[in-house]
Amino acid sequence: MRDVATETRLEQRVWRLLEEVKDPEIPVLSVVDLGIARDVRVHDGQVEVVITPTYSGCPAMDTITRDIERALFAEGLVDARVTTQLAPAWTTDWLSDTGREKLAEYGVAPPERGSHDKRALLGAVPSLACPRCGSSHTERLSEFGSTACKALYRCLDCLEPFDYFKCV
Amino acid sequence: MTAAASGTELFQYLLRLGDTSLVLGHRLSEWCGHGPALEEDLALANIALDLIGQARLLLQYAGTVEGIGRSEDDLAYLRDGRDYRNLLLVEQPNGHYGDTIARQFLFDAFAVELWADLTRSSDAHIAAVAGKAIKEHQYHWRHSSGWMIRLGDGTDDSHARMQAALEQLWPYTGEMLTPDDVDEAMRAARIGPDLAAIEPRWNARVGAVLTESTLTRPDDGWMQRGGKTGRHSEHLGHLLAEMQSVHRAYPGATW
Numbered sequence: 106m107r108d109v110a111t112e113t114r115l116e117q118r119v120w121r122l123l124e125e126v127k128d129p130e131i132p133v134l135s136v137v138d139l140g141i142a143r144d145v146r147v148h149d150g151q152v153e154v155v156i157t158p159t160y161s162g163c164p165a166m167d168t169i170t171r172d173i174e175r176a177l178f179a180e181g182l183v184d185a186r187v188t189t190q191l192a193p194a195w196t197t198d199w200l201s202d203t204g205r206e207k208l209a210e211y212g213v214a215p216p217e218r219g220s221h222d223k224r225a226l227l228g229a230v231p232s233l234a235c236p237r238c239g240s241s242h243t244e245r246l247s248e249f250g251s252t253a254c255k256a257l258y259r260c261l262d263c264l265e266p267f268d269y270f271k272c273v
Numbered sequence: 274m275t276a277a278a279s280g281t282e283l284f285q286y287l288l289r290l291g292d293t294s295l296v297l298g299h300r301l302s303e304w305c306g307h308g309p310a311l312e313e314d315l316a317l318a319n320i321a322l323d324l325i326g327q328a329r330l331l332l333q334y335a336g337t338v339e340g341i342g343r344s345e346d347d348l349a350y351l352r353d354g355r356d357y358r359n360l361l362l363v364e365q366p367n368g369h370y371g372d373t374i375a376r377q378f379l380f381d382a383f384a385v386e387l388w389a390d391l392t393r394s395s396d397a398h399i400a401a402v403a404g405k406a407i408k409e410h411q412y413h414w415r416h417s418s419g420w421m422i423r424l425g426d427g428t429d430d431s432h433a434r435m436q437a438a439l440e441q442l443w444p445y446t447g448e449m450l451t452p453d454d455v456d457e458a459m460r461a462a463r464i465g466p467d468l469a470a471i472e473p474r475w476n477a478r479v480g481a482v483l484t485e486s487t488l489t490r491p492d493d494g495w496m497q498r499g500g501k502t503g504r505h506s507e508h509l510g511h512l513l514a515e516m517q518s519v520h521r522a523y524p525g526a527t528w
Contacts, residue, residue: 160322160405161326161330161402161405161406161409162323162326162329163322164322191401191402191404247313247315247316248316248416249312249316249319249320249416250315253319253322257312257315273409
């Protein structure tokens with residue numbers, strides 16, 4: 106017989122484990138903070154974690170899949186599997202509030218909210234606060250940065266370059 | 274899937290989409306470490322990565338549709354030029370930076386329209402790939418059209434070189450916008466878009482940027498075609514020779 110209470114406890118345990126799996130490119134963020142981990146399902150005691158890629162070509166996805174498997178295997182969930190789901194497409198709106206705070210502390214300006222309105226996609230340049238000195242006197246250098254999810258900015262007051270986690 | 278499209282046609286269509294992304298992604302990756310500025314080196318590497326990622330998703334699915342067990346790597350590394358179905362435009366050599374930008378601009382204007390339509394594809398897998406790809410292509414389009422304006426409306430030298438790049442590449446644009454039997458079958462099955470409806474949208478996009486770039490739209494003369502059916506320019510063979518060499522020399526190698 107299906108034991109709903111046990112399944113729920115197992116799901117909650119998996120979510121806690123996923124919070125310890127970090128993005129290899131931005132190690133302050135977990136796969137839960139990023140909204141990459143979409144769902145945890147338990148069928149007959151077997152765990153399935155559903156993830157979605159940020160960008161089509163994000164090279165971190167293979168590593169993330171392996172890291173999740175390793176974290177679950179280490180906790181004895183040896184039957185666990187990770188599946189990838191493409192739709193609905195990942196959006197920066199799925200970044201958690203905790204994730205946004207951690208990003209800013211890490212020195213990466215968090216994405217503007219509400220990318221669904223497509224302003225960012227249509228090229229509106231967001232006015233960003235420098236994550237180092239807080240000045241809003243900043244300029245965009247390039248919409249492409251060190252990883253697929255980031256753009257390059259520069260602070261015109263403290264003159265430091267910084268990354269922006271760009272809206273998609 | 275509706276009766277109008279057979280698995281073979283869908284396979285061919287997926288190769289067109291996947292090969293076009295793969296070949297252009299590979300072309301752009303040739304700039305890695307050679308860009309005219311660090312930001313541009315990074316930008317082209319990022320765009321290449323998006324395209325190769327899209328190619329992986331499309332070729333994986335093509336392998337599934339074909340149903341004889343070919344993986345994305347089998348399709349990418351073990352087919353010869355005659356079996357590639359990419360657009361001729363994207364296999365054209367990089368040339369100077371303005372040539373690369375012009376090629377990207379002509380393609381991106383098409384890609385943003387194509388992938389927007391594909392988000393509504395009756396094929397759920399293509400629609401899912403499109404949901405991601407369209408956001409990426411919007412970034413690419415802004416990058417290439419921005420550079421068209423900067424270089425076209427730049428110095429006399431940059432203007433002249435961009436005009437020459439446009440003239441050189443223009444005959445490769447017709448193939449993108451002209452439907453053949455496979456395109457028609459895809460349209461009838463509501464898997465692919467109506468290319469005839471994309472053409473005016475492509476023209477409007479290109480025209481607006483060319484005006485701002487102070488460049489002259491070349492005349493539509495005789496157009497090259499053949500990429501979609503496997504007849505390519507000589508450049509594809511050289512590209513594949515490099516792209517496939519490691520995989521063919523060391524089959525199954527992993528690291």
